[in-house]
Amino acid sequence: MKTIKKFLCISVLWVVACQLPHKEVAFTESDLNVIPRPQSLTLGKGSFRFTKETVFVIDPALMRARRSFLEQFEKASGFRFSVQKVALLTNYVMIDTDTSLPKEGYTLTVNPKEIIIKAGGYNGALYALETLRQLLSKEFESTTPVKTDWAVPAVTITDAPQYAWRGLMLDVSRHFFPKEYILKTLDRMAMLKLNTFHFHLVDNEGWRIEIKKYPKLTEIGAWRVDQEDKLWNERTPNSANAFANPATAPKKYGGFYTQEDIKEIVAYAADRGITVIPEIEMPAHAMSAIAAYPELSCHKRPIGVPSGAVWPITDIYCAGQEETFTFLEDVLTEVMELFPSKYIHIGGDEATHTEWEKCPKCQARMKDHHLRDVHQLQSYFIKRINDFLLSKGRTLVGWDEIMDGGLANNAVVMNWRGIEVGKKALEQGNPVVLTSDCYIDNYQGLPDYEPQANGGYLPLKTLYHYSLEKENLSPALQKNILGTQANLWAEHVGSTEHSEYMLFPRLLALAEISWTTDNLKNWDNFINRTQAFMKRLDVMKVNYARSMYQVVPTVENQKGNIFLKLDCEVPNADIRYALGDTPIEKATKYHQPIALNRSTTFKATVFSGKATNTITTGEVIFHKAIDKKVSYSPLYHKSYQGQGEATLTNIIRGSKNFHDGQWLGWLGDDVTLTLDLEQATEVREVRIGAMDAQASGIYFPVKFMVFLSNDGKNYREVATHNEPCVVRGKATLKDFVLKFSPTEARYIKLTLKNVKTPPKGGDAWLFIDEILVF
The missing domain is CATH 2.60.40 (Immunoglobulin-like)
Structure with missing residues (x-):
């Protein structure tokens, strides 16, 4: 262990300065608003007060760790702190190395005379300073000097993270965020002791990194027709020659990071203890690359960079030609020169293999390598890229589809399709990052009161209660869980302000579930600390969400x-x-x-x-069908069973979150619902509550028919409604009202026609939440 000796180097002036009277601050437990919650924190008596004479004494190996902390503190306080080699008798901060601690661990001891930090390594020192930052007043975040009492409560803290991977993924393809915002996001990650920035640089809608050997990737692939005024799912396809004639070309949208930008981002992150992991998508989510180099596809046809949703994704790299792998290895070589991270993310998800099934080169590859189907060809593709990365000393990371067809056990699986898929990866021996319940592109409040988001629902409380320990995994499998991260996809996030809104305060919950052990987590305590942290965000002018209220x-x-x-x-x-x-x-x-x-x-x-x-x-709304029995033909899908057979007459309405347990769903089927009112009843109106959420493949029925009967055998049609299928970008709920002359009936039969073939392809779900009878 390296130690730093104290010397009595105090002048008379220094003694006098330290003895000046000041009002003592009485701190309580409620003032200890550190996020993530430390593993051990004890409040002592008194406080330490920073003054312009406070000095820092730092182990040379940790000297760089103080930089961002002191830069911000000096802005806010107006002080210019001295960094010295030896400690004084009082009024100093000592940062020293203790190799007995975990590399990201630290101890922080504060008393009225001194602050002592012991760190297991560089990141541990950073995290100790971030904890100290949060123990200081919110004025620490000011960009101009503030006159305030810079007191820190006397505490003893021992702390280290629960998981090694504590991350954030930011999608910069669907929306291009400027470099300055990336740097600001890294600052905010560092505040919360997050250490992994997953940089989603490539997708269908934009290639965002300069590759010198292939300049068209940014000349063509980084730009698309500007349709930013439209909702994501309402945007129309772009032709390959959209910009061919400058005189008539539409406005462009896009951008990219130069290699110098990337170097700056990576270095900035490293200073803050953050590893940047690039994601270069393959074999799908690569239309931006194919638009630049059509020869990389099976069909070789020019395509445009799409401005919005594409599903299914059929324009993918050709797996049957060597030119594809030469291109990808060249790209990855330049990427690895820019990103020193151990891990390289290659995507690997959501590939539709229809082109491979009819491509002669892909079929020849399958025959030559005895591959049974296109899933095994996908496995061949991933394994080949994995071997290349291994030869360069790197580790492949991919979304959990990379498991399909078999996977080398060195590869890291990023689980997003539910915990059961994650368990399978763990059982195969692969390291896993669990992210399936951490999609912060979903709504965090009731959708009617929130800015546009993806169709799911992830409020702050739900995210906070996501546990990486609760799945009854054996200790051996638990060891293979690297950690977790929040994923912010940007299809619906069109500005830095909107991005901040989606990140905060949910990133606080993500930080705590990845750092703090489950036994220390407490919702009431967390929400109190979150409200205090929001005041800090106010000083920082962060556009955070208040959905928790x-x-x-x-x-x-x-x-x-x-x-x-x-x-x-x-x-x-x-x-x-x-x-x-x-x-x-x-x-x-x-x-x-x-x-x-x-x-x-x-x-x-x-x-x-x-x-x-x-x-x-x-x-x-009270109505005549409450708690009445409904018969179903066919029965609803096993994945969307709501509250069972009583769902459609329980008076409880579904929300725009189709996972809320109040919706029944059918995939591709026409539906007949028969309602028994138990006795002949005068009826004049039937309403059917339905959902249209086309981003999730859910469409309104295109036809409604109402039939009445008194004996349950002989039915008479009394009302029909045809609903045209139109493209909608937002989830929409609607009660379809069918009126008719007042009629006595015991049984009501409803026939609902499914759209079957949606205008943009994909699934055709039909969702119903209530039948109302008047």
Whole structure:
């Protein structure tokens, strides 16, 4: 262990300065708002106070670690701290190496005279300083000097991460983010002790890295027709010659990072303890490369760089020609010269192999290597790239489709298709990064009150409760879990402000679940620390989401008794509600679920003297079919069973999150629903609640038919509605209303026609949440 000796080098002036009176700050446990939560933290008595005379004494091996901390602290305080070789008697910060600690571990001891940091390595020293940063006031984040008391509570901290891989993936292909924003994001990752930046540089919609041997990748592949004014799934295909005539060419959208940009980003990240892992997609998600070099595909036809969604992905690299592998090895060689990381991500996901099935060269490759099908050809492709990377001393990382057809056990599997796939990879002996429940491109609040996002739903609380330990894996398999990361895909994220909104505060939860052991995690404690951290984000001018303050309503049907329940992610929030026409200013304080016996609208929000967030509105509709039996033909899909047979008459409406348990789904089928009202009842109107979420392959029925009967055998058609299939970029919920003359009937039969063949291809799901009868 390296140690630093103390010397009594204090002048009379220094003693006098240290004895000047000051008001002692009384810190409490509630002031210890460190994220991620340290493994051990004890509050002591008193505090240490930074002054302009405070000195830093740093082990030369760790000297670089102080740079970003001191630069920011000096901006905020106006001080110019001295870095010395020897410690004084008091008012100093010592940073020393302790090789008995884990490389990313540290201890931090604060008392009124000194701050002592012991670090297992460079990253450990960085993390100790980031903890110290969060123990200081939020004014630390100011870019101009602030007059404040720079006091730190006396604490003793012993800390180290639970997992080695604590990451963020940022998609810069679908939306190009400038270099300056990447650097800012790295700063914010460092605050949270995240150490892996997964740089998604290549996808169908844009090639974002300069490759000197293949200049067309950025001359052509980095640019697409500007359709940024349209929603992602409403954008139209681009022709290969869209920019051929400068006089009539449309506006371009895109950009790329030069190799000098990449070097700067990698060095900046390294200073902050962050490894940058590049992702170069293959064999699919590569239309931007094929647009630049059509000869890399099976069909050799020129294509345009798409501006929006492409599904299925059939334009992929040809696996049957050597030219493809020469190109990829050349590209990866330049990439490896820029990125010193152990890991290189090659994608490997979502390839549709129709071109391989009819390509003579691919078929010849399969015959020569005794490959049974195109899945084994995909495995050949991945293994060949894996061998190349191994020959260069690197390790391949890929999305979990790289397992299809077999995989070398040195490769790292990035699990995104659910924990069962992740378990399979672990059982095969592959290291795994678990990401399936960490997709922060999903909504974090009720979609009607949020900016456009992907169709899923991942609120802060759900992400925080994602555990990498809960899956009952054996200790041997647990050891192969490298960690986790948040994935921010950018199809719907069109600005840096929107990106910040999707990242924060969810990145705080990701930091804690990847750093802190499960036994120390506590939601109430975390949310209190998060609210304190938000004040820090305010100083930093970060556009973070406040969705955790949103009131989330649910309707409960308890054996025919209907209740409206209001909830909020923030514990003990002051929720107020108003029913019917009552204005929100006269709202009632919410204490318990509200019993309802008739249809009503409602409004609800969180109060702090006044309404403090978006007002949530909704409606509960009573109707004649509540709790009545429904027969299904065919039965709903096993993946979308809602609450079972009672789903469509339970009065509980589905949300735009089709995983919320209130939707029944059918894949490609026409559907017949038969409702038994139990006795002859006068009916005049039927409503069918449906969803259209085309990004997820969900479409409204294209035809509705209503039939009535009293005996359940003889039916008479009373209403029909045809719904044209139109392209929609946003998830849409709609009650389709079919009215007819008042008629006595016991049985109601509904026939719903599936679109079968969607306009952009892909799946054709039909989703229904409620049948309402009046």
